[in-house]
Amino acid sequence: MPTEHIKVDALVVGGGIAGMQTALDLGDQGYQVALVERQSSIGGKMIDLSKVFPTLDCCSCITTPKMSATAHHDNINLLTYSEIESINRNGNGFTVQVTKKPRYVREDDCTGCRSCELVCPLEVSEDEHEFGRTSHRIVYVPFSTAVPQKAVVDIDNCIFCGKCIQACPSDAIDFTQQPEPVEIETRSIVLATGFETTPIDAKKEYGAGKLRNVISGMMMERLLAPTGPYGRVLRPSDGKMPASIAYVQCAGSRDQTLGVTYCSRVCCMYAIKQAMLLSGALPLAEITIYYMDIRTFGKGYEQFYQNAKAMGVEFLKGKVARITEDADQNPIVRVELIDEFGKTRVTERQHDLVVLSVGLLPGGNPQAKFGVPVGEDGFIQVPDYNVFPAVTSQPGIFVTGTALGPMDIVDSIMMAGAAASATASYLESSNGSGKEAQSQPERSVEYA
Amino acid sequence: MPEENVNKQAQAGQNPKDEEPRIGVYVCNCGGNIGDVVKCDMVAQTLGKLPNVTVAHSNMFMCSDPGQKMIADDIKEKGINRVVIGACSIFLHEQTFRRTLERAGLNPYLYYHVGLREQVSWVHHGTPKEATEKSIRMMAAGIAKARNMKPLEPVRLPAHRHALVIGGGVAGLRSALDLARRGLQVTLVEKSHYLGGRMAQWERVFPTNEEARPLLKRLIDQVLAEPNITIHTGAQVAGAKGYVGNYTVTIRQQPRGVRGTFPNEQGVMDVCPIKQRCEFNYGLSTRKAIYRPYKECVPEGLVIDWEHCTKCGECVQVAPEGMINLEEEAHEFTVEVGAVVLATGFQPYEPFYGEMGWKEYPEVITLPQLHRLLDDEGPSDGKFYWNGHPVRNVALIHCVGSRQVEGVHRAQMDGEVNNYCSRVCCTASLSMASLIRQKAPDAKIYEIYEDIRAYGRWHEDYYTRASKNNVTFLRYYAEEIPEVRRADEKAENPLLVKVRDHLTWGEEIEIPVDLVVLSVGMMPNPVQDLMEIFKVTPGSDRFLLEVHPKLRPVETAVNGVVLAGTAQGPMNIQESCAAASAAAAKVSALIEQAKVELEPYVAHVDPDQCQGSGECVKVCPQEEAIELKTFSENGRTFQRAVVTPANCNGCGVCVSVCPNRALDVQGWRLDEYEAMVEAIAADIPAWEGAA
Amino acid sequence: MSTETENRSAKILLLATLSGGYRGADMVGQGHMDYPPNTYILPVMSAAIFPPKFYIDAFNKGFDAITVMYSGTDSPYKGESEKTAEIINETYGKMKELNLDPRRLRLAAICTVCVRPFLEEVQRAEKLLEEIGSVPRPLTKPQAVPAQPAGTQGGIFHAN
Numbered sequence A: 001m002p003t004e005h006i007k008v009d010a011l012v013v014g015g016g017i018a019g020m021q022t023a024l025d026l027g028d029q030g031y032q033v034a035l036v037e038r039q040s041s042i043g044g045k046m047i048d049l050s051k052v053f054p055t056l057d058c059c060s061c062i063t064t065p066k067m068s069a070t071a072h073h074d075n076i077n078l079l080t081y082s083e084i085e086s087i088n089r090n091g092n093g094f095t096v097q098v099t100k101k102p103r104y105v106r107e108d109d110c111t112g113c114r115s116c117e118l119v120c121p122l123e124v125s126e127d128e129h130e131f132g133r134t135s136h137r138i139v140y141v142p143f144s145t146a147v148p149q150k151a152v153v154d155i156d157n158c159i160f161c162g163k164c165i166q167a168c169p170s171d172a173i174d175f176t177q178q179p180e181p182v183e184i185e186t187r188s189i190v191l192a193t194g195f196e197t198t199p200i201d202a203k204k205e206y207g208a209g210k211l212r213n214v215i216s217g218m219m220m221e222r223l224l225a226p227t228g229p230y231g232r233v234l235r236p237s238d239g240k241m242p243a244s245i246a247y248v249q250c251a252g253s254r255d256q257t258l259g260v261t262y263c264s265r266v267c268c269m270y271a272i273k274q275a276m277l278l279s280g281a282l283p284l285a286e287i288t289i290y291y292m293d294i295r296t297f298g299k300g301y302e303q304f305y306q307n308a309k310a311m312g313v314e315f316l317k318g319k320v321a322r323i324t325e326d327a328d329q330n331p332i333v334r335v336e337l338i339d340e341f342g343k344t345r346v347t348e349r350q351h352d353l354v355v356l357s358v359g360l361l362p363g364g365n366p367q368a369k370f371g372v373p374v375g376e377d378g379f380i381q382v383p384d385y386n387v388f389p390a391v392t393s394q395p396g397i398f399v400t401g402t403a404l405g406p407m408d409i410v411d412s413i414m415m416a417g418a419a420a421s422a423t424a425s426y427l428e429s430s431n432g433s434g435k436e437a438q439s440q441p442e443r444s445v446e447y448a
Numbered sequence B: 001m002p003e004e005n006v007n008k009q010a011q012a013g014q015n016p017k018d019e020e021p022r023i024g025v026y027v028c029n030c031g032g033n034i035g036d037v038v039k040c041d042m043v044a045q046t047l048g049k050l051p052n053v054t055v056a057h058s059n060m061f062m063c064s065d066p067g068q069k070m071i072a073d074d075i076k077e078k079g080i081n082r083v084v085i086g087a088c089s090i091f092l093h094e095q096t097f098r099r100t101l102e103r104a105g106l107n108p109y110l111y112y113h114v115g116l117r118e119q120v121s122w123v124h125h126g127t128p129k130e131a132t133e134k135s136i137r138m139m140a141a142g143i144a145k146a147r148n149m150k151p152l153e154p155v156r157l158p159a160h161r162h163a164l165v166i167g168g169g170v171a172g173l174r175s176a177l178d179l180a181r182r183g184l185q186v187t188l189v190e191k192s193h194y195l196g197g198r199m200a201q202w203e204r205v206f207p208t209n210e211e212a213r214p215l216l217k218r219l220i221d222q223v224l225a226e227p228n229i230t231i232h233t234g235a236q237v238a239g240a241k242g243y244v245g246n247y248t249v250t251i252r253q254q255p256r257g258v259r260g261t262f263p264n265e266q267g268v269m270d271v272c273p274i275k276q277r278c279e280f281n282y283g284l285s286t287r288k289a290i291y292r293p294y295k296e297c298v299p300e301g302l303v304i305d306w307e308h309c310t311k312c313g314e315c316v317q318v319a320p321e322g323m324i325n326l327e328e329e330a331h332e333f334t335v336e337v338g339a340v341v342l343a344t345g346f347q348p349y350e351p352f353y354g355e356m357g358w359k360e361y362p363e364v365i366t367l368p369q370l371h372r373l374l375d376d377e378g379p380s381d382g383k384f385y386w387n388g389h390p391v392r393n394v395a396l397i398h399c400v401g402s403r404q405v406e407g408v409h410r411a412q413m414d415g416e417v418n419n420y421c422s423r424v425c426c427t428a429s430l431s432m433a434s435l436i437r438q439k440a441p442d443a444k445i446y447e448i449y450e451d452i453r454a455y456g457r458w459h460e461d462y463y464t465r466a467s468k469n470n471v472t473f474l475r476y477y478a479e480e481i482p483e484v485r486r487a488d489e490k491a492e493n494p495l496l497v498k499v500r501d502h503l504t505w506g507e508e509i510e511i512p513v514d515l516v517v518l519s520v521g522m523m524p525n526p527v528q529d530l531m532e533i534f535k536v537t538p539g540s541d542r543f544l545l546e547v548h549p550k551l552r553p554v555e556t557a558v559n560g561v562v563l564a565g566t567a568q569g570p571m572n573i574q575e576s577c578a579a580a581s582a583a584a585a586k587v588s589a590l591i592e593q594a595k596v597e598l599e600p601y602v603a604h605v606d607p608d609q610c611q612g613s614g615e616c617v618k619v620c621p622q623e624e625a626i627e628l629k630t631f632s633e634n635g636r637t638f639q640r641a642v643v644t645p646a647n648c649n650g651c652g653v654c655v656s657v658c659p660n661r662a663l664d665v666q667g668w669r670l671d672e673y674e675a676m677v678e679a680i681a682a683d684i685p686a687w688e689g690a691a
Numbered sequence C: 001m002s003t004e005t006e007n008r009s010a011k012i013l014l015l016a017t018l019s020g021g022y023r024g025a026d027m028v029g030q031g032h033m034d035y036p037p038n039t040y041i042l043p044v045m046s047a048a049i050f051p052p053k054f055y056i057d058a059f060n061k062g063f064d065a066i067t068v069m070y071s072g073t074d075s076p077y078k079g080e081s082e083k084t085a086e087i088i089n090e091t092y093g094k095m096k097e098l099n100l101d102p103r104r105l106r107l108a109a110i111c112t113v114c115v116r117p118f119l120e121e122v123q124r125a126e127k128l129l130e131e132i133g134s135v136p137r138p139l140t141k142p143q144a145v146p147a148q149p150a151g152t153q154g155g156i157f158h159a160n
């Protein structure tokens, strides 16, 4: 198997909003960039969201243009569905071994027409994008705004009936595809490996994922998204429109018992956002947010919170101790209203649907592969957090977005700019021996 | 005149020899995705009959290499000079085909893309005949547009590889450093006489607990080591001309009055008879009219406070010869820059008289003052003393000047309350609570808050630590402002804070304290002058406004003017540095190539049609994008609209109001649309299967 | 242009912004959702470029309903949405003078994933045309309207 060689100035690992923006900010400055994303499309978590706070503009409207700008950029080489295998320091730069996982669909030939999807006889119900709430065929284009718009075969579930091969107008299906090794020679690396959300079953007090009508904030995003599974908000157990919805804040954050002591920073705002969207989608529903502190700290965020209050969303200060359910699977929330002097007042309230405002956990396990230290919280640790937040202790390796700790989209985009700038500074410095490579800006793709 | 040149540049793409359109038309089957519904062959055949269509093909996959080669060959061999393709979505392959044209030597804007898959075959499967007819009409529209299309060039402007950074706080310093390291020249203008901004005043910084000034000093040293950075302190922007890539900025620098440093600086300050409130210590101490802003300030050395100096000459007497010049004058100079970074920072909210006892009782101070008080280099050498007594009971009241509610809080001069959260004060207060605990292990500390917003990485640790440190938390609602009043004369503690605490079911509590600290929020530094000079606007919170909080968070609506740090809104140091660095990335991308390249989709005036009505100038939402200029020709003077492409964003508002049809947005001209509308509605040539 | 209107099928013009409605229309296509083919979508950068005359001319040339699918407040252009709304309002005035049902022209904010709103707009226009039929061409003014000063007039087409 010939190894594809790519020579770039910077390798960006992770194609969420932070990674895309870093790649764009570097590419716009004339640097050659390779962006490696392990999923079959770029976009990260952001593409799954419904609308985004605080502007409430449609998330796809903001993400899709960034995704296509990334894909079409002259200076960005996009490798999706690819895993980083190893990294070796090589002089001032790095040699990175990457494996392009087989899609079983030739990327160059696939036009994203989905003819294959229409004929595939099998469905599996674990579309990551829909969070287990809908299904996809075995061969499928990840989602309608995926970049690249290329199908991928879920080979483990495939029965090789061959229908897709017949249906594909461009003969793109290829079951013989093998993993393809790619070697990237780069002068710098930016880690944009992002986050994961607290698993829904993390807390046994909250039903350990067994209560049907207790869902996560991310699932609610999908329910609210125009591209979501039902196109409206229905509760899982019986498809009923919920008339009373509760949010449990800090579900997985600021919680010693889970070992997550930090605040996840976005969940207050996304809960409020969802509450506002819900009051639009279900005008009669009552919405309660159980919280410890409402942390609407960003630009325009406090005003957003006040608007939600004015719209009638109920905010109740108290720690939710436990969630159970009644015979009709209605969740019952037990709240301890907190008292400084040791007293607690406990109430129980029944709702139709409970949303856990799950927190952000470190994703992508960057320390293992990239040798960058992480803090107690599991996010990447940097030596000069205040002034040089994007610069890791490994020369030539930078970090951005939620890989550095929970942050929202605005802060991720800012951090992306910061990482691009730090990388550019490094590339231009003697360590990065920048000038030399600038004189050969062409990307060289050679086959060994 | 530079404007004229710019305008000519923009039009350079217009074809001099109006060549006859030779249109190549291509219909993609998309492997049946289009072809199964739309009879692509028929579409191509029918369109081939239209005037100016030189070739018309259908193909299985236009985007494939053979498909693209077909286009390139037609361009080279058959002299095709316009291309219209009907294929999948414009968002998937428009760029692909534009590049095909470019590679074949044709201007990439002589291309029009018709979406036949997402917008025809996939939505009209049941009606293949109608879908085919629709395809013909849509393609005919594209052909009609193609006949009128003109080659376009991106607007290219020469740019100075030089950036101006306004504000020498941590954000401005960080921007300057990144820009310089990227190889750009940087001029940094700082209004005060020292670098570092507010950060220099903090005793320590969360979330790392580092000492602020050494941390700052490390950054300043790196900035000073950059040969590309020129720093002017005591300087402000007095005016600017130009636009992106090409600004001429006038800077006015106040004299320092003192040249360099010398050994007996203290002696010099001692003889000065004028005493002033020390701003650095927020009035907790005094300084002379000749003073040093703070101990390790950069640039080091004394400065003269001209506003209060009486020129008595006492200092000149004791200073070494020639070191002090009381007659030094302000001077002005200009710099030519390609882009501007606004990093003008914030000022702490100033409570009004009597607001929670402010100024009414000397025992009420602000959080910035507390920082100075607890600082080893501060006015009380870091001892937690007030009025000569150790402080035993202290209350920190959060959200003073932030999260205000209309009708409850007193509005600012502009009639608005500060309804935003200042983001740093919660953690800053908690961090001070820790420090107080260190300095006064037995003190009673109360944090009176609305919500504790310890949102950032490691911020929550301060909250938990405070709880462990026996800090008492009381929660109030914005509508019930805590009251601070004088205690009985005989009382042990001079003040009482009355608060309705919502952690204990709204019980009203009165706490006796020695000191009240108001955790004041942030307000932007007043930069009205800069807003006028650079045409940037503030948001409703008075901070400078970004174009789009998500898509373009550090850019302003003015191309070439970007924001860094707290000038844009409350931020902590890490966030200010990230923003500053992001601003540097934008500026680098913009001017690093010594030229600015902008989309050609800007307004264009047809000088033959323009009658100088000025309607366009009235409606244009951009600053200085279009203006009327007086010309004279053969003794006749007249006015014509002139576009400055660098300032035009192509919104086309002017196009709709021009009474003379003299305006168009290049690439999206009105006559093209008229031709398209006509083509869709017109009778189309008969095609097989139509009947 | 032919003046007989009876046999022509009604045509709907959709002017859709590239940052909004045009992407929305693509999304509808990706969902393979059917709508009638007498709809013609033209991409626009900014919907504010069209003067009232453009709309009137389009009605005169053969379109029976026009929907401007702009990006509303999500517009990347400062001032686009306000100006577009203003122009549409002005056009309503001119349509009235010509006895054109104002419902034939509509301004709708459609975003990139507005699948349902897009389809609703199309259906609304179709239903309207079923109800009121094609534009009777050529358009005529019911009575003389006082002439506006030359130059500032949006400019009504010349009937015959």
Ligand SMILES: Cc1cc2nc3c(=O)[nH]c(=O)nc-3n(C[C@H](O)[C@H](O)[C@H](O)COP(=O)(O)OP(=O)(O)OC[C@H]3O[C@@H](n4cnc5c(N)ncnc54)[C@H](O)[C@@H]3O)c2cc1C
Residues within 6 Å of the ligand: A013, A014, A015, A016, A017, A018, A019, A036, A037, A038, A039, A042, A043, A044, A045, A046, A049, A051, A052, A053, A054, A082, A083, A084, A192, A193, A194, A195, A196, A197, A217, A218, A221, A266, A270, A273, A363, A364, A365, A400, A401, A402, A403, A407, A408, A409, A410, A412
């Ligand atoms: C429920 C919910 C709602 C939210 N709502 C909002 C909102 O309204 N507004 C807002 O501003 N923010 C919101 N956020 C926050 C927002 O989602 C994040 O700020 C943003 O997505 C962070 O982007 P990122 O690029 O850092 O990470 P991610 O989106 O996680 O991207 C990381 C990418 O890296 C890839 N990756 C990881 N490891 C590797 C590897 N080793 N090799 C290759 N690729 C790898 C991943 O597959 C992923 O694509 C919300 C978050 C949640 C959970």
Ligand SMILES: Cc1cc2nc3c(=O)[nH]c(=O)nc-3n(C[C@H](O)[C@H](O)[C@H](O)COP(=O)(O)OP(=O)(O)OC[C@H]3O[C@@H](n4cnc5c(N)ncnc54)[C@H](O)[C@@H]3O)c2cc1C
Residues within 6 Å of the ligand: A386, B166, B167, B168, B169, B170, B171, B172, B189, B190, B191, B192, B195, B196, B197, B198, B199, B202, B204, B205, B206, B207, B235, B236, B237, B343, B344, B345, B346, B347, B348, B367, B368, B371, B424, B428, B431, B521, B525, B527, B530, B564, B565, B566, B567, B571, B572, B573, B574, B576
């Ligand atoms: C009480 C308090 C405690 C804080 N503690 C912490 C902490 O512990 N950790 C943390 O991370 N953050 C802390 N912060 C926040 C931190 O101070 C800011 O994030 C940081 O100072 C912002 O830097 P800046 O450069 O944006 O603004 P500034 O520091 O305000 O700098 C702006 C600079 O611009 C100059 N300037 C203004 N106008 C002009 C003009 N027209 N022309 C030229 N120059 C001009 C000013 O003189 C100033 O030097 C605290 C804030 C407060 C109020």
Ligand code: SF4
Residues within 6 Å of the ligand: A249, A250, A251, A253, A254, A262, A263, A264, A265, A266, A267, A268, A269, A293, A294, A295, A357, A359, B455
């Ligand atoms: S953002 Fe709000 S919900 Fe999330 S962890 Fe922080 S305080 Fe809790």
Ligand code: SF4
Residues within 6 Å of the ligand: A297, B398, B399, B400, B402, B403, B420, B421, B422, B423, B424, B425, B426, B427, B450, B451, B452, B453, B519, B521
């Ligand atoms: S950070 Fe805390 S103290 Fe400051 S305004 Fe926000 S909530 Fe109030």
